[in-house]
Amino acid sequence: MVPLLWGCSDADVTADTSYTMEQPANFPKATYTLENNPVTKEGFELGRMLFYDTRLSGDSTISCSTCHIQQAAFADPAHRVNHGVANRLGTRNTPALTNVAFRSSFFWDGGSNHLDFVPVNALTSHVEMDNTMEEVVRRLNDLPEYQKRFKNAFNKEEIDSQQLLHALSQFMVMFVSANAKYDKVIRGEGEQFSAEELAGYDLFIAKCSSCHATDLFTDGSYRNNGLDTDFKKDSGRSRITELSDDLGKFKVPSLRNVALTPPYMHDGRFQTLEQVLTHYARQVKDSPTVDPALRSGDSLGIPITDDERLKIIAFIKTLTDDEFGRDKRFADPF
Ligand code: HEC
Ligand code: HEC
The missing domain is CATH 1.10.760.10 (Cytochrome c-like domain)
Known part of the structure; x- marks a missing residue:
């Protein structure tokens, strides 16, 4: 699979506030600490690619977007409970991912309290993506496209799990839905x-x-x-x-x-x-x-x-x- 670059030209996106997280006037204050992981164009676009990339799962069939579908506010209208690698089923319904930067805890039981750590669960869960963090990071380090993109976003020689999680968060904190x-x-x-x-x-x-x-x-x-x-x-x-x-x-x-x-x-x-x-x-x-x-x-x-x-x-x-x-x-x- 050769990842294509997104269609719109840079001129469409750089001059505006496309990469600034919005704080809607009628919302409580955001909980995500952007100071520790500021959103940049490079980090956001990298997070976007990772979110849609099936190579993050053990058998390369499932991406975050398999369950979190944009047209459904990043929930999964097709399945009652999580449906992952090899048609395995979990026990919980996939939540929408709108306004995650404003949530103070994650999962139906509040099992995680920082957005940066949430994807570890999906990546390593037997029923969801069935991979290990070591293997995901190893694969990314082997792919020239990702080597280049991580370097541009975080300016480090080697890709590690923190950069991976920060890129995913930079993508997800931008999911602000406040125009209903x-x-x-x-x-x-x-x-x-x-x-x-x-x-x-x-x-x-x-x-x-x-x-x-x-x-x-x-x-x-x-x-x-x-x-x-x-x-x-x-x-x-x-x-x-x-x-x-x-x-x-x-x-x-x-x-x-x-x-x-x-x-x-x-x-x-x-x-x-x-x-x-x-x-x-x-x-x-x-x-x-x-x-x-x-x-x-x-x-x-x-x-x-x-x-x-x-x-x-x-x-x-x-x-x-x-x-x-x-x-x-x-x-x-x-
Ligand atoms: C006592 C607190 C409480 C009240 C009052 C309440 N809810 Fe809820 N609501 C919840 C909880 C907790 C859940 C999730 C329960 C679960 O999944 O086990 C929920 C779930 C829902 C859901 C499902 C959302 C989803 O994404 O699955 C809808 C829709 C909903 N409530 C609408 C309403 C409406 C409409 C009312 C008023 C008639 C209402 N609720 C009153 C606590 C409440
Ligand atoms: C197989 C389906 C599936 C896949 C693949 C998946 N998720 Fe999820 N996601 C879920 C389910 C189900 C939950 C709720 C789990 C729970 O409450 O125990 C969830 C919860 C979340 C939450 C927390 C939402 C909240 O407020 O509770 C975030 C953020 C999230 N997922 C992001 C991701 C990312 C990023 C990826 C890819 C690395 C991913 N998910 C892959 C099904 C999936």
């Missing part, structure tokens, strides 16, 4: 909600925003939203903390672009937003760690009528940022 209809309404950029969306917004604030908070639509906490009565299949946050209080708690996911990223929940059990809303309205299951926000007296769940369900979904669709999925900077360079 919602943003344009909130920032007063000339768009208006329809009557249905506005009603949905009010319902969302009242019923959902205690967890799906801020303009990232997550408070970053771990909660049990009542999917199961026992947690033998996946104990969630308690895998990391070993606390029984954390059994069945999972990270509150951002809802940005969520209309593009079915299936839903940590195990991809729901296919549609209708099913998600029906879960909250009628199917919340009891267990010792179920979130207090989902309990009132003896009853469980969030009261939502069928009409309210439609309005909430209309609002959620205003969180879809079509420009993000089409942004050429993030497309396959090969």
